[in-house]
Amino acid sequence: MDIATLHSIFTVLVFVGFIGLVVWLFVLKRKPDFDEQANLPFADDQKPKQQQKQESDHE
Template sequence: MDINDLRGISTAFLLFAFIGLVFWAYSSKQKQEFDEAANLPFADDDVPQDGKQEGIEQ
């Protein structure tokens, strides 16, 4: 086994890992979790525009 065999095996392993990651990311089981993560930037929309929150005195 020389370095070229090792390179071929590592390339094949990385190809299968990439294909597995793509199938995992696009699987329907992950849709709800990814939708929740996509809405995280909008989670603080309850704060009024003036920057003051209820119950906090400044």
């Protein structure tokens, strides 16, 4: 087995992995998961506001 054959096999494996990744991301209906993850940065902003409101209610 020479180096050209190894390169060809590696190229085919990477291509199959790429196609698998595309199918997993875009075809398997993962939109609810993506929507939840897209809102994660905003979840941190809500916590301090709620804590501030609770602290002001105690005064």
